[in-house]
Amino acid sequence: MPTTLSEVYEDHPIHLQHIVPIDFSSAQTLPDSHAWSQSDGFSSGSSSVFPDTPADDRLFSIPLIDLMNPNASDLICQACESWGAFQLIGHGIPSKLIEEVDSESRRLFALPSEQKLKTLRSPGGAAGYGIARISPFFPKYMWHEGFTILGSSKDHAKELWPHDYERFCETMDEYQKQMKMISHKLIRMMLKHLNISEEEVKWIGSTTESTALQLNSYPACPDPDRAMGLAPHTDTSLMTLVHQSQISGLQIHKEGVGWVRVHPIYGALAINVGDLLHILSNGRFPSAFHRVTVNQTMQRFSVAYFYGPPVDFTVSPLLSKDVSGSGEVEAPLYRSVTVKEYVGMKAKYLEKALSLLKN
Numbered sequence: 001m002p003t004t005l006s007e008v009y010e011d012h013p014i015h016l017q018h019i020v021p022i023d024f025s026s027a028q029t030l031p032d033s034h035a036w037s038q039s040d041g042f043s044s045g046s047s048s049v050f051p052d053t054p055a056d057d058r059l060f061s062i063p064l065i066d067l068m069n070p071n072a073s074d075l076i077c078q079a080c081e082s083w084g085a086f087q088l089i090g091h092g093i094p095s096k097l098i099e100e101v102d103s104e105s106r107r108l109f110a111l112p113s114e115q116k117l118k119t120l121r122s123p124g125g126a127a128g129y130g131i132a133r134i135s136p137f138f139p140k141y142m143w144h145e146g147f148t149i150l151g152s153s154k155d156h157a158k159e160l161w162p163h164d165y166e167r168f169c170e171t172m173d174e175y176q177k178q179m180k181m182i183s184h185k186l187i188r189m190m191l192k193h194l195n196i197s198e199e200e201v202k203w204i205g206s207t208t209e210s211t212a213l214q215l216n217s218y219p220a221c222p223d224p225d226r227a228m229g230l231a232p233h234t235d236t237s238l239m240t241l242v243h244q245s246q247i248s249g250l251q252i253h254k255e256g257v258g259w260v261r262v263h264p265i266y267g268a269l270a271i272n273v274g275d276l277l278h279i280l281s282n283g284r285f286p287s288a289f290h291r292v293t294v295n296q297t298m299q300r301f302s303v304a305y306f307y308g309p310p311v312d313f314t315v316s317p318l319l320s321k322d323v324s325g326s327g328e329v330e331a332p333l334y335r336s337v338t339v340k341e342y343v344g345m346k347a348k349y350l351e352k353a354l355s356l357l358k359n
């Protein structure tokens, strides 16, 4: 029985032919394998002729919340209800650490392709260098390369820099520690808002929480209007904390509005609700559907921290306990599912997984 996230992924291997990123540095034109068209469910940049270009930034943007604001908790929960996402500042993470993570990530992706391929994720592996896990569900490849860290990055970092790996490992370890602390703060605020007692989610702060750190690189692209950085998806986790370099690309889909850009703000974290929190909140928090576009001149980097419960935790809608006193009890929208079962469903059905759990 798998007890860790990496063992769960071993049970759901990605098909071998899908797992090697191209050498972006030598691509002068967009290969057909990476050229998306409208029939692939795609539209990207501002010059796109397709109807779903991003909404006017002056009218719509995801909430920006300062964690030092005394009303932060209410604002965060409102944002989760209306957007499934928000940007967070005042979180206390030293900007030096954020800069170091950014610079170590750049150092990694700047390595020659054959060096990065030494840490290529195996088909059943979850950690290492590779393409997006969602790739097999789409007809075209994405203009993206990633590096996934589960816990320690030491083994892979030693392959990349045999004599100079410590700096990378220490930076990623410290960053994961900080991300976990913020995740705890946020999840506690959210559970309180949802009237869920900590008794029901005893794993918070335990060593068995499932977390992953994903470094993303989106190289400059010769034909950005026909390329896709990351295809539209929701994250499986409870929530994701993304730090993006100062180049836009991330967009979130809002019901009734369409795609909305998440503007990079220096030091801010873009936080989005994942599927498991959507289930836990009985649908009150939408799981943010998001995508990443690319541009012609600048490579974009982001670091995503996925935070979730232990893999054998059973997630079920934790319903408000008759707060109004009216005797009416909310009906659960989803059936219960263990984290590992859901990771497996997502690996098999992607976005359809959530609807398969509907009561």
Ligand SMILES: O=C(O)CCC(=O)C(=O)O
Pocket (backbone or CB within 6 Å): 214, 216, 230, 235, 242, 244, 249, 250, 290, 292, 301, 302, 304
């Ligand atoms: O690059 C980004 O801004 C978002 C990355 C993302 O959505 C992911 O890694 O799941």
Ligand SMILES: [Fe+2]
Pocket (backbone or CB within 6 Å): 233, 234, 235, 240, 290
């Ligand atoms: Fe994502």
